Amino acid sequence: MRTILMNRLVEMIWKQIYLCSFLMLFFNNVSAYQHDQSKVEFLDYSPELLKEYANGEKPLFLLFSAEWCHWCKVLESKTLREEKVYQYLNRHFVNIFIDADIHNGIYLKYRATGVPYTVFLNPDHSVYFKYSGVLYAEDFLEVIRGVQENVAVGKSLYGDDEELEAYLPPKEFNLAKLESLHQLLNDGVLDNIDWKHAGLGQGQKTIHPQLSLYLLENSSVEDQEQHLEWIIPALEQAIRHLYDPLEGGFYRYAETREWEVAHFEKMADLNAGMVALLQKVNRLRPTPEFEKTAEQTLKYLVKTLYSEELGVFLSFQEADTFYYFLNAEGRSQGKTPEVIQRIFTDRLSRTLLQLMAIEGIPGSFQLDQKILSSLDFLASMVIREKQIYHFYDMSNGEWETPGGLEDLALLAVVFAEAAKKYRKPHYLHALKKLHQLAREKNYDRGLQIFSDHNLNPEDDLEFHLEMNAWLALSFIENPRATDQDEKIIRDIIRYFSAIGVRLEDHLWDSKDWYFSDRYVAYLTAFQKLKKR
Incomplete structure (x- = not known):
C-alpha cells in the first residue's frame, strides 16, 4: 500500500510539473513571491522554531523558496492562494517558510534539490514525504489531505531517506x-x-x-x-x-x-x-x-x-x-x-x-x-x-x-x-x-x-x-x-x-x-x- 501511495504521488507530481512547464510559459506573468502577503499562515524558519514545535500534534509543511525563483511564484499564485488549500494548511499544519539561499544549512540537511522544494514532517520531525516542483491546487490539496489523515492515525508514507551503503574510507593513500x-x-x-x-x-x-x-x-x-x-x-x-x-x-x-x-x-x-x-x-x-x-x-x-x-x-x-x-x-x-x-x-x-x-x-x-x-x-x-x-x-x-x-x-x-x-x-x-x-x-x-x-x-x-x-x-x-x-x-x-x-x-x-x-x-x- 505504501509503495502504491508513493508511486501515485510521484506520478502526480511529475505530470503536474510537466504540464506547468508549458502552460505557465505562455499564459502567466506572476509578480514576485512575497510570503508575508500569502494566505498561508507561514512562520519564518529558525532552528529555535523547529524546537518549539517538536513532538506537537500537527504535521509540518516546510516550503523552501528563493527570491529569484519563478516557479516559487507560480506555486503561490496558482496553489497557495486557493481558499481550500490555505484554509486546510492553516487548520491542520504548522507551516514554515524557508529562504533556501539564506538558510542553506537546513536546505542541505533535507537534501533538497532545487526550489520550490516541499518537505512534510511528522509531528516528531521525521520525514513523511518530500518533493521538488509545483503541484496545482487540486492535486496539492489531495496530497496535504493524505498527509494529515495518515499522520492522524500514526502512518508515515515516506520515512527517512533511503540509507546508502556505508562508506569505508581507505587507510592508505592509493x-x-x-x-x-x-x-x-x-x-x-x-x-x-x-x-x-x-x-x-x-x-x-x-x-x-x-x-x-x-x-x-x-x-x-x-x-x-x-x-x-x-x-x-x-x-x-x-x-x-x-x-x-x-x-x-x-x-x-x-x-x-x-x-x-x-x-x-x-x-x-x-x-x-x-x-x-x-x-x-x-x-x-x-x-x-x-x-x-x-x-x-x-x-x-x-x-x-x-x-x-x-x-x-x-x-x-x-x-x-x-x-x-x-x-x-x-x-x-x-x-x-x-x-x-x-x-x-x-x-x-x-x-x-x-x-x-x-x-x-x-x-x-x-x-x-x-x-x-x-x-x-x-x-x-x-x-x-x-x-x-x-x-x-x-x-x-x-x-x-x-x-x-x-x-x-x-x-x-x-x-x-x-x-x-x-x-x-x-x-x-x-x-x-x-x-x-x-x-x-x-x-x-x-x-x-x-x-x-x-x-x-x-x-x-x-x-x-x-x-x-x-x-x-x-x-x-x-x-x-x-x-x-x-x-x-x-x-x-x-x-x-x-x-x-x-x-x-x-x-x-x-x-x-x-x-x-x-x-x-x-x-x-x-x-x-x-x-x-
Whole structure:
C-alpha cells in the first residue's frame, strides 16, 4: 500500500510539473513571491522554531523558496492562494517558510534539490514525504489531505531517506585508485552524451562549465578531442535556447531533453563559468560566435550583476517568463527583472573563482578592478569580523547569518587563488585566518577531514567531498603551507579516494549532472597535488 501511495504521488507530481512547464510559459506573468502577503499562515524558519514545535500534534509543511525563483511564484499564485488549500494548511499544519539561499544549512540537511522544494514532517520531525516542483491546487490539496489523515492515525508514507551503503574510507593513500576515478568520470561522460539533441543525459539540459573545463584541461589529447565533439554542439544549443540575445547572459537550464522551456533565472556563477568555458573552447577551436557570446555575457555580468555602489558582484537576477519573450521595444516599456539585493558568500566565491580564470579581456571591462574590489569586500569581512557570515543584506548594510563549512571552504580557495594571482598580502592574511577557523571549528580529528556541524559526513558524503576538496586546494596553493597542512591535504585526498562507487551510481542514472561539480572539485585537488 505504501509503495502504491508513493508511486501515485510521484506520478502526480511529475505530470503536474510537466504540464506547468508549458502552460505557465505562455499564459502567466506572476509578480514576485512575497510570503508575508500569502494566505498561508507561514512562520519564518529558525532552528529555535523547529524546537518549539517538536513532538506537537500537527504535521509540518516546510516550503523552501528563493527570491529569484519563478516557479516559487507560480506555486503561490496558482496553489497557495486557493481558499481550500490555505484554509486546510492553516487548520491542520504548522507551516514554515524557508529562504533556501539564506538558510542553506537546513536546505542541505533535507537534501533538497532545487526550489520550490516541499518537505512534510511528522509531528516528531521525521520525514513523511518530500518533493521538488509545483503541484496545482487540486492535486496539492489531495496530497496535504493524505498527509494529515495518515499522520492522524500514526502512518508515515515516506520515512527517512533511503540509507546508502556505508562508506569505508581507505587507510592508505592509493594513487592508482585516484587515477581510475578520473578515468571513470571521463568515460562516464562520454558514455552519456545525447548525440541527438546535444548535451549530457536524457533529462533537463544546461551547460556544466566546471565539468567541461576540467575535462578539457585534464584529459589526454585524444579524449580532449572527443570532449570538444560534444561540448561544441552543447554550447551551440545553449546559445540558441538559453541565451538572452538582447541583454546578454545565460538562463539557468531547460526543462526538456530538447533544450525547450527555459528557466529564466540568471545566476552570476553560471554566467562567469560560461565566459571561461566559451573562451577555452574558442582557443582550442576558434569560433566567432563563441568569442562574441563570451564578450556579451561578460558585459552582462559587469553591467547588471555588479554593484557600483558597493563594488561587488551580486548573485542572481529574477526570472520573468513574460519579460524575456518581449522584443527590445517591449522590454523598454516593461519592468526589468530585479537583481537580488543580497550578497551571498558562497555564490560570490564561486563567481570569483570562475572570473579569475578568464584571460585576455579588453581593459574597457575593468574586470580585474571589479574582481579585486569584490575580493576586498570579502576580505574585510574575514579579517575584521570574529566569524564568517553567509550573506550581506544591502538593505541594512549588515552581514547576517553565521557562515557554514561551504562558505568557509569557498572563501579559503578564493583567497588562495587571489593571493597567487594578485600577490596582495592581505589575501594571504585572510587565507591564514580562514585556515585557523577551519582547524578550530570544523576539523574532525577522528575522521581527519573537515565537517559541517549540522550534517553527518557519512550521510552527506558528497557535500563533504566537495568542501574538503576546496580546502585541500587552498592548502595546496598556499605558499606558506606547513608540514601539518601537507598532512591535512593527503588525509583529505585519501579519505575520499573510495568515492568511485557513488560516482558509478550517478553515471548509471545520468539524468541529473549537478553532482559532477562535487567530484570535479575533488579531482582538481588531486590533479594539483599530483603535479607538485
